[in-house]
Amino acid sequence: MRVHRWTSIQFKRTIMADLRVKIGAVEFKNPVTTASGTFGFGEEYVDFMDLGRIGGIFTKGTTILHREGNAYPRMAETPSGMLNAVGLQNKGIDYFVSSIYPQIKEYDTNIMVNVSGSTIEDYVATAEKINALDKIPAIELNISCPNVKQGGMTFGVSCAGAAEVVKAVRKAYSKTLIVKLSPNVTDIASIAKAVEDEGADSVSLINTLLGMAIDAETRKPLLSTVTGGLSGPCVKPVALRMVWQVAKAVKIPVIGLGGIMNATDAIEFFLAGATAIQIGTANFIDPAVSVKVVDGINEYLDRHGYSSIYDIIGALDM
Amino acid sequence: MKKCSLDMVVSANISLGDSHFLLKFTQEEPLPEMLPGQFVQVRIDNAPSVFLRRPISVNYVDRVNNELWLLVQKVGDGTRKMSEYKIGDTVNMLLPLGNSFTMPKESQSRLLLVGGGVGIAPLLFMGSTLKQEGFEPMFLLGARSEGGLMQLDEFKKLGKVYITTEDGSAGEKGFVTQHSILQEPIDMIYTCGPTPMMQAVARFAQYKSIDCEVSLENKMACGIGACLCCVTQTQTGHKCVCTDGPVFNSKELSWQI
Numbered sequence: 001m002r003v004h005r006w007t008s009i010q011f012k013r014t015i016m017a018d019l020r021v022k023i024g025a026v027e028f029k030n031p032v033t034t035a036s037g038t039f040g041f042g043e044e045y046v047d048f049m050d051l052g053r054i055g056g057i058f059t060k061g062t063t064i065l066h067r068e069g070n071a072y073p074r075m076a077e078t079p080s081g082m083l084n085a086v087g088l089q090n091k092g093i094d095y096f097v098s099s100i101y102p103q104i105k106e107y108d109t110n111i112m113v114n115v116s117g118s119t120i121e122d123y124v125a126t127a128e129k130i131n132a133l134d135k136i137p138a139i140e141l142n143i144s145c146p147n148v149k150q151g152g153m154t155f156g157v158s159c160a161g162a163a164e165v166v167k168a169v170r171k172a173y174s175k176t177l178i179v180k181l182s183p184n185v186t187d188i189a190s191i192a193k194a195v196e197d198e199g200a201d202s203v204s205l206i207n208t209l210l211g212m213a214i215d216a217e218t219r220k221p222l223l224s225t226v227t228g229g230l231s232g233p234c235v236k237p238v239a240l241r242m243v244w245q246v247a248k249a250v251k252i253p254v255i256g257l258g259g260i261m262n263a264t265d266a267i268e269f270f271l272a273g274a275t276a277i278q279i280g281t282a283n284f285i286d287p288a289v290s291v292k293v294v295d296g297i298n299e300y301l302d303r304h305g306y307s308s309i310y311d312i313i314g315a316l317d318m
Numbered sequence: 319m320k321k322c323s324l325d326m327v328v329s330a331n332i333s334l335g336d337s338h339f340l341l342k343f344t345q346e347e348p349l350p351e352m353l354p355g356q357f358v359q360v361r362i363d364n365a366p367s368v369f370l371r372r373p374i375s376v377n378y379v380d381r382v383n384n385e386l387w388l389l390v391q392k393v394g395d396g397t398r399k400m401s402e403y404k405i406g407d408t409v410n411m412l413l414p415l416g417n418s419f420t421m422p423k424e425s426q427s428r429l430l431l432v433g434g435g436v437g438i439a440p441l442l443f444m445g446s447t448l449k450q451e452g453f454e455p456m457f458l459l460g461a462r463s464e465g466g467l468m469q470l471d472e473f474k475k476l477g478k479v480y481i482t483t484e485d486g487s488a489g490e491k492g493f494v495t496q497h498s499i500l501q502e503p504i505d506m507i508y509t510c511g512p513t514p515m516m517q518a519v520a521r522f523a524q525y526k527s528i529d530c531e532v533s534l535e536n537k538m539a540c541g542i543g544a545c546l547c548c549v550t551q552t553q554t555g556h557k558c559v560c561t562d563g564p565v566f567n568s569k570e571l572s573w574q575i
Contacts, residue, residue, distance in 0.1 A: 040544040047321040048412075060546075068556055075539050075547035077370050082539060086546045089556060232369060284370060284540040285361065287412065288323065 017301035018308040019294070021055070021275050023253050024176030024201030026110055026137045028055035028276060031309055032266065032294045035257050035280030036061055036114035036140060036180070037086065041100050042107060048287035052108035053294055058140050058204075058278060059096075061114045064122040066092040070147060076213040076222035081232025081259070082281060083211050085225040087147045088116050093126045097133065105135035112178065116142040120168045127173040138175055141166065141200075144182030144207035146229045156182040156207075159194035170199040178255065181205040181246070183235075188242045189249035196250045204255035204278060205246060206239045231281045233259040240272050247273020247314055261289070263296020273314040319414060321542065322350060328407045329385060334468045338436060339401050340377070341388045343409065349386055352379050353418035354444035355533055355565040358388070359541040361410040365399040372396045373538045373560070375440040375510070376414070378472075386413075389468065391436040415541050416564045419444050419508050419531055422453060426505035426529070429453055432494050432519050434460045434511025440533055442469055444508055445476040456480065458497055460515065464488035495522050504528050520568035530568040534559045 019030035033056040039045060042057045051057065069089025076083045091099075096113070104111055113130050117123040123141065130136050143156035143165055155161040166179055179195045181188055183206035192203045208229025213222040239258020247254045256274030260266050261282045269277050282289045297309070306312060326343035333339050359371040378387040392398050403409065419440075422429055429448060431441040438459055448455040455477040461467045464487040473479045480499045481489025490497050494511075495518045504526070509519045510533035523530035536548040536559040543561035550559055551572040557563065 037546075038540075038544060044540075044542045044544040048323055069546065069549070072549055072551070072556075073537060074549065075537055075545070077368075077537075079367060080369055082369060084539070084545065084547055089546050089549070281539075284545060286323075287540075287542065 016298050017306055019297065019301075021253075021309060023178065023255065023276060024138060026056075026176045028110060030055045030294050030297070031270070031274075031276035032290055032297070033058060033110075033112075033255070033276060033278050034283060034290055035278035036142065037084075038280040038283045041104050042109075042111070043103065045283070045287050049291045053291045054109055055276065056110035056112055057107070059111065059113050060090055061088045061116045061142050061145065062090050062093050062096050062126065063088055063116050063118075064093055064126045066090070066095070071224040073222060073224055074228070076228070078211070078213055078230065078232075079234060081230055081234035083213055083223060083228035083230050084208070085147045085223045085228035087225070088145060093129050097129060101133055101136070105133075110137055111135065112138040112140050114140045114142050114180070115169075116145055116148070118148070120165050123165055124168050124172045127169045131173050131175065136175075138178055138201075139173060140178045140180050140204060141169055142180050142207070144180050144184075146182070146184060146208055146210045146227070147225060153182050153184060153207075156191065157185050159190055162191050163194040163198050166195045166198040166200050176201045178202040178204050180207055182207050183238060183242055183258075184210045189245045192246040192250050192254075196252050200252060202253045202255055202275075203246060203250065204257060206235070206242050206258045209235050209238065231259070233261055233265075235259045236265060240268055243269055243274050244272040244316070260293070261285075263293045263300060266293050266297055267300050267312065270309065270312045271314070271316045273316075275313055319351060319353075321412060321415060323410060323412050324350075325408050325410050326386065328403045328405055328409060330405065331401070331403050333401075334389075335465055337392045338468055339390055339392070340469075341390060341400065341403060342380075343386045343388070343411075344384050349379060349381075349384055350414065352376050352386075352414040354447045355418035355440050356414040356416050357541075357564060358386070358411040358413040359415060359538075360388075360400065362396045362399050363410075365395055368396045368399060370539055371412070371541060372400070373415070373535070373541055375533070375535075375564075376443050377439040378443045378446065387442075389436060389439040389442075412541060416560055417562070419533070419565050421451065422448075422506045427453070428503055428505045429455045430458055430499070430504050430507050431455055432458045432460075432507060432509040432511070434494060434515040435466065437509075437511030437515070437533070438468060438473075440510050441508065442472055442476075445473065449476050456499070458482070458494050458499055460484075460494040460511070461488075493518065495519060507531070509533070517573055520571075520573060523568060531565050532568050532571070533564045534566065535564065
């Protein structure tokens with residue numbers, strides 16, 4: 001270990017590539033952010049990493065009212081990934097505004113609130129309350145949660161449903177609006193175009209893939225809800241394909257996520273067309289992984305002689 | 319209590335029967351502060367079927383030899399991989415995680431620690447801490463048969479040990495809740511083991527109006543309160559076993575007892 005540390009200091013470069021990216025009106029110091037539902041509100045990770053090193057944090061999904069979420073068991077490990085069925089457990093937007101926001105607003109990184117709802121009115125009311133918070137520069141509209149009975153993914157699986165909720169929120173929310181898309185659709189690019197047409201500033205994809213797991217011995221499902229959302233490296237090829245398809249179809253920036261475990265995975269998403277990335281499930285394996293991905297992207301750009309992250313966005317060599 | 323990610327070195331891997339083993343880990347620096355009831359998240363490398371870390375209770379912290387002990391049962395691929403660790407292997411873990419058992423009040427002198435199976439793991443650390451604090455802990459340990467009883471010599475150094483086995487091959491025959499020691503006055507119970515055993519112990523404690531703390535082991539992903547996967551239902555809604563627990567007062571849980 002000591003030798004390794006010595007060599008890394010010895011060869012540390014002083015000139016680094018420009019990692020800054022812009023999504024809507026929001027400037028990010030680098031394109032590495034953490035995905036909603038995997039990073040709490042950031043404070044869970046402060047013992048392991050410096051939050052100021054990453055571009056941003058997408059908070060745990062927040063709804064208009066407190067939600068208890070689904071019954072245990074809510075998680076099952078799967079080959080190279082996991083299923084979850086948390087079901088948007090959260091204390092509601094008023095609790096966020098009064099108790100969480102004051103604690104996180106001084107973080108030296110962009111905090112984007114993930115907003116979910118059962119009805120269009122819920123989404124609008126939640127977004128309006130966040131609009132009033134100075135230090136929240138963007139929201140991520142979650143129209144793709146597979147683990148709730150009402151709302152969530154039902155909006156995100158049709159162009160009309162997605163457009164309707166984005167249109168309503170766009171009227172009520174003046175800052176940067178990112179829409180998180182579901183992969184559980186036939187043609188994700190058409191949904192992305194539909195939300196772009198209604199004024200979304202960016203799309204993030206993919207949310208989890210609907211899946212299930214069974215215990216053959218007991219003949220029982222492993223999740224209380226039977227089905228849940230699949231994440232982790234097992235979904236990366238699907239996510240990459242969808243990011244590539246959507247980036248070709250829309251003009252707004254795409255935020256890519258799905259199974260990113262390291263800097264090489266992140267680079268693949270940039271090449272496919274993502275302007276920024278989110279790290280999700282990997283945070284559970286290594287709570288400091290996001291900072292390592294920032295360093296790894298820097299090292300890659302340096303090694304290939306690129307001066308800016310924009311040099312590799314959509315730079316897939318066909 | 320600050321959490322950290324440490325690369326620890328395996329200093330011993332001792333087989334305890336067919337399905338259990340004791341791992342000892344060390345490092346050059348003194349081990350960080352840990353409390354009885356807390357756990358670590360072990361990263362399992364080089365096991366293709368294992369993706370997540372494995373939460374394991376702290377069995378004992380040996381300050382003299384600067385060793386962390388983990389008592390593990392072979393359950394699936396993750397713990398099977400751990401059973402193959404060799405002396406000198408490096409293993410990454412997050413620690414210390416979770417809350418801890420509550421120290422008794424001075425007026426509470428008759429303390430019973432009730433463990434079943436691999437659930438005895440955190441009770442050794444709790445017992446040693448209680449003894450250091452001047453208490454005289456008693457242990458009630460249960461297993462299916464004599465072969466399933468572990469670390470008896472260690473427990474006997476800390477206090478009186480009472481045993482039940484389901485087949486009667488050691489101690490009194492039956493379940494822990496049937497042991498005659500429970501007829502004596504008890505001020506506080508700490509328990510860890512299979513859920514039905516802990517529920518039976520909690521039921522007994524409630525009936526006798528004895529304070530009772532239980533240590534849960536729900537399936538976890540992150541272990542640090544971020545993913546909200548490991549929740550248990552309590553009187554005040556879902557709580558994370560990893561950060562609000564793993565130790566709960568039995569009255570706090572929504573157990574049908």
